[in-house]
Amino acid sequence: MHVIVTGGSSGIGLAIAKLYATRGDRVSLLARHPGRLEQARAEIISLSGIDSARVQIASVDVASADQTTAAIEICEASFGPCDILIASAGIVEPRAFDAMSASIFEEQISINFLGTANAVRSVYRGMKARRSGRIMMISSGAALVGIFGYTAYCASKSALVGFAEALSAEAEAFGVRISICFPPDTLTPQYRREISMRPAEAKILMGSVKPWSAEAVAARIVRGLEQGKAKIHFGFSLAALAYFGPLIKPPLMWFISRKTRKIIGQEATESLADVTDRGFDHGK
Template sequence: MHVIVTGGSSGIGLAIAKLYASRGNRVSLLARHQGRLEQAQAEILSLPGIKSSQVQIASVDVASAAQAASSVESCEGSFGPCDILIAAAGIVEPCAFDAMPATVFDEQVSINLLGTANAVRAVYKGMKDRRDGRIMMISSGAALIGIFGYTAYCASKSALSGFAEALSAEAAAFGVRVSICFPPDTLTPQYRREISMRPAEAEILMDSVKPWSAETVAARIVRGVDRGKAKVHFGWSLAMLAYFGPLIKPPLMWWFSRKTRKIIGKKAGSGLGEGGRLRF
């Protein structure tokens, strides 16, 4: 079986790749940075029982449809048709909307949404023709509720829900299973960078759910793919948001708004503007 993992050089993507490789599958890792890809490949090959012929890497920016198509074609040429696609490539840059450069907003949408669509497009026709294949899109718990400072991230990850549902409706008749998952904060290199940029207002909501390990998240995702689950949720609070959001979110957002106003008021009183910058 050939498994392609975008964003496979670290975090959730790498943890998923390790699981599939440990099962004896052929795994293709796609990511932007060649050096990190090589390190990830070495990590996988260091695991017991894994052969060098099982793992290949490809440096690619999935935000480019042409690059994604070319890389997938090359990977399939070496390891055969893609049986499972894990679309895990993603980026997050928390910042208040009016302080966020347009390029930063656009990059998150390009990688998180368009990058996923480009990877799916690259494997989808072959899966349809063979009438077999599985696609798992990695969204986020942030897709379930709007979070202060995460306008671009929430928008891009929420959009994946509509994409997955619509594609699933098209793909079902051809034997292709499309799934989506909504991980919580996960202990990855990206999370450690993100946490240093996270606004205090966002911590009101996000600190209520403790981060999971990448290995635990990966295991649940792979189990969801095995079982053909359309949606994979993590933990009680995020599952409640997913299933009962229209009931839960209004009072939650009212409470959050009150807390946010207090924080902004304290910043104004101390002479600090948004993002902790001094105001003159």
């Protein structure tokens, strides 16, 4: 079996790739940075029983449709048609919308949403012709509820929900199974960078939940694929949001709004006090 993983150089993508590699499957890792890809491949082939000839890498920016198609064509030429696609490539840059440049907003949309669509497009026609194949889109718990400072990220991950549902309607008759999952905060290199930038307002909703390990998230995704699940959730809170969002979100958003206004009010008071202090210092 040939498994292609975008965003395979670290985090959830790499953890999933390791699981399939240990089963003897052929694994292709796609990501932007050649050095990280080399390191990821070295990690995989260092595992017990792994045949290094069954793990390959390709450096590609999934935001580019042409690059993605070319890279996946090369991977399929070496390892055969793609049986499973794991679309895991993604980025997050948390900050308030009016403090976010257009380029940072667009990059998150381009990689998280369009990058997934580009990878899917590159394998879908072949899967449809063979009437066989599985596609897993890695969304996020952030697709289930709006989060302060995550306008671009929430938008990009929410868009995957509609994409997955619509594509599933087209693909089902041809034997191609489309799935989507909604991981929680996960201990990855990206998470460690993100958490240092996370606004205080976002921590009201996100800060009290213990992050999952990448290995635990990967194991649930692979198991869900084997069970033919269309949607995979993680933990009680995110599952409740997914199934009972219309009931849960109004009081939840009211609570968060109150807390957010309080934080913003405190920040405004502290800012005014700082300006006043500096004014007095200047007068001295």
